[in-house]
Amino acid sequence: xxxxxxHLPTLSVQEGDNSIINCAYSNSASDYFIWYKQxxxxxxxxxxxxxxxxxxxxxxxxxxxxxxTVKHLSLQIAATQPGDSAVYFCAxxxxxxxxxxxxxxxxxxxxxx
Amino acid sequence: xxxxxxxPKYLFRKEGQNVTLSCEQNLNHDAMYWYRQDPGQGLRxxxxxxxVNDFQKGDIAEGYSVSREKKESFPLTVxxxxxxxxxxxxxxxxxxxxxYFGPGTRLTVT
Numbered sequence: 158x159x160x161x162x163x164h165l166p167t168l169s170v171q172e173g174d175n176s177i178i179n180c181a182y183s184n185s186a187s188d189y190f191i192w193y194k195q196x197x198x199x200x201x202x203x204x205x206x207x208x209x210x211x212x213x214x215x216x217x218x219x220x221x222x223x224x225x226t227v228k229h230l231s232l233q234i235a236a237t238q239p240g241d242s243a244v245y246f247c248a249x250x251x252x253x254x255x256x257x258x259x260x261x262x263x264x265x266x267x268x269x270x
Numbered sequence: 271x272x273x274x275x276x277x278p279k280y281l282f283r284k285e286g287q288n289v290t291l292s293c294e295q296n297l298n299h300d301a302m303y304w305y306r307q308d309p310g311q312g313l314r315x316x317x318x319x320x321x322v323n324d325f326q327k328g329d330i331a332e333g334y335s336v337s338r339e340k341k342e343s344f345p346l347t348v349x350x351x352x353x354x355x356x357x358x359x360x361x362x363x364x365x366x367x368x369x370y371f372g373p374g375t376r377l378t379v380t
Binding site: 189191193198199200201202203206246250256257258260261262263 | 364
């Protein structure tokens, strides 16, 4: 079946640098994408989302880019801080489902002080 | 405070015993979900419910059961038929796409 995957399982950056976390999706019918942050031992927290009619969306220190041509999603974190260290998951709405999300395996971001 | 609560945070059981994990939400969300997360893995959907008294199997429903008698509550029972029950279990709720997650329950079966 179709699934969401990630290019890099781990990413290590220096504090203050920008971070880019990538995600590939294969279900062309998905029209909603979301990024979650999960700290160790906790539940995932919403970061930012984007619909397929957009190619970029910005939040506070975060930007999500969507390239539907190559089915690629990325999360950019500006001026990465130690508190950003976590696992980041992308998810898609399972081929257009109103409720079900399909999650990628996650990328572990480590920020070095 | 609005949110999702899961209890307990840690749960230990002997092999062969059924165990029920609690999930309560006061967000007035229609849909609720249960996921399983293994170390270094993503979230896998066990069951979900879009409305009271109705629920559907997810990708890994075997060995699990749920009920949805109230909008606020969606308990998950891990039965003795589940071959590898030790995992981190996450409950979520939503009214549309964005799912809100609880803090999780770490179940250890020995």
